Amino acid sequence: MRSPTELAQVFRSKQLKLTPQRQLLFSLLHENASHPTAEALFEVASKQMPGISLRTVYQTLGELAEMGELQLIDFGVGATRFDPNMGDHHHFVCDSCGAIRDVDITSAPRLRSGSGDGFAVEDVNVVFNGLCSRCNQPNKRSPGHQAKHKKK
Amino acid sequence: MRSPTELAQVFRSKQLKLTPQRQLLFSLLHENASHPTAEALFEVASKQMPGISLRTVYQTLGELAEMGELQLIDFGVGATRFDPNMGDHHHFVCDSCGAIRDVDITSAPRLRSGSGDGFAVEDVNVVFNGLCSRCNQPNKRSPGHQAKHKKK
DNA sequence: TTGTTAATTCGCATTACTTGCAAATTAGAA
């Protein structure tokens, strides 16, 4: 995802308004490697801007995704994750604590189009499931040090 | 997934009842490569057994998955798919018509555990998105020859 | 500044999918 300043340019150039809500979300997403859910972003945003609507968070995230500024990732459990890292990478998901880490494409075999089966492959998504280093310690396994679902 | 007959053995040996509903679902799932949703199975099952409950379909599918007889696959769009093919394979999803095809692991680079990053990788899921051979024909593209969502 | 207006936000209803629960039913054993 581009920087908040660059995004501001883009938005202006498309007669999209630079609302405080959008600016806040730009800054919260910038360089954010936590792969947050909409809800998670909403929680954080609400602290800086009480009254911001969850609907607006969804709205803005959807717009940014449509603009190619961030990707939506569905790991099949819980809510969709949002990732401002548009580089070619995959993901590791800890099944115990829910932590998500980037897996650089260079550390994984490169999967490309042309299966030769008539498919036109346009996207490849690789998800590694397992236990993160923290949860893999047999003794002090901590299945709750990251929230997997909504608590409330 | 094992054959209906073998499953019958397993169920008996665990004091699980061999109900007509279960037997029907066993047969509908056996050798089924369509990666159906619970709803889709329910539709088909209802023809042979009017009155069968969608709840029972979900219930039985969940049991079989827990027993390791089939896998649940969530492609991030629409409902969960069920796959009796427990072999090591991945999936191709047509973004136009929703068709799902198996991708044999031998035709894709083998991804294995031991990322060296402290992760204990226990499962790898690769999803190829794109256009199937049918939808890839520029002229007669048919975005609806397979149901992607519930119609009704 | 003030006014104008199209874009945006907000809140609520609604949808899609799935699970919880309890009453009614039934497979399998005795």
Next chain:
DNA sequence: TTCTAATTTGCAAGTAATGCGAATTAACAA
């Protein structure tokens, strides 16, 4: 045939996300 624990069923409820209309507001012009 009788008994009972397992199962099925229908419905309520939950989660995640979206549709929609009324209220608000950023951006631009006067």
